[in-house]
Amino acid sequence: MILFLSQATKILLYKTPVRPIGTYGAETWMMTKKEEQAVLIFGRKIFRRIYGPKYEDGEWKSRTNRELEELSKGENIVKWIKGQRISWLGHLERMEEDRMPKKDLHSRTGRDEMKRKTQERMERRNRKRSSSVGSEKMERVGKQIGQNGGTLFDRPKPTTGFSANGRRRRYYSINRYCITGPYTEADK
Numbered sequence: 001m002i003l004f005l006s007q008a009t010k011i012l013l014y015k016t017p018v019r020p021i022g023t024y025g026a027e028t029w030m031m032t033k034k035e036e037q038a039v040l041i042f043g044r045k046i047f048r049r050i051y052g053p054k055y056e057d058g059e060w061k062s063r064t065n066r067e068l069e070e071l072s073k074g075e076n077i078v079k080w081i082k083g084q085r086i087s088w089l090g091h092l093e094r095m096e097e098d099r100m101p102k103k104d105l106h107s108r109t110g111r112d113e114m115k116r117k118t119q120e121r122m123e124r125r126n127r128k129r130s131s132s133v134g135s136e137k138m139e140r141v142g143k144q145i146g147q148n149g150g151t152l153f154d155r156p157k158p159t160t161g162f163s164a165n166g167r168r169r170r171y172y173s174i175n176r177y178c179i180t181g182p183y184t185e186a187d188k
Contacts, residue, residue: 010050018046019077026081027088036078043077044068 005013022042031039047068053060054067069076095102 007050014046014050019043019080023077023081023084027084029081031078031081039077039081047072 023039029035044065048063051063051068051071053062055061063071092101092105097103
């Protein structure tokens with residue numbers, strides 16, 4: 001015996017057992033865009049079955065995503081999951097402080113802890129670099145340069161060499177820590 005159900009009954013069946021079972025525990029899911037798309041496809045697939053194909057110009061055509069959205073009045077499963085998340089967050093905030101879910105909500109996650117440790121490590125490294133020993137070294141180098149009348153420069157120095165095909169070429173390399181005397185017109 002085949003029992004025909006109205007669209008309203010089918011939508012009610014979708015909203016009561018199907019959607020909650022398909023999204024069980026979705027309040028705690030960390031969904032990427034790809035996973036959101038997969039869930040949307042699941043919802044649209046069910047709505048296509050509920051609303052069925054449409055007869056247009058003498059042939060049956062599948063309903064487009066836009067038509068399904070209009071028929072369901074903009075309601076989709078991802079919006080419903082996001083609403084459930086907000087509802088769950090309100091539930092967590094009303095919970096007693098000694099409950100485990102509430103403790104987990106207000107505790108630092110492993111990723112936050114890793115970020116904090118990395119930031120502390122970088123700060124320690126920066127403190128070491130800017131310590132008095134490093135600045136004394138720079139002062140000493142600066143005095144040596146000043147005494148000799150030279151400069152600490154960071155400009156390309158030309159060198160002559162040969163390319164792979166044997167042509168003579170001029171290459172420029174940077175020697176950052178080269179201390180030289182004053183420039184002459186020939187150096188420029």
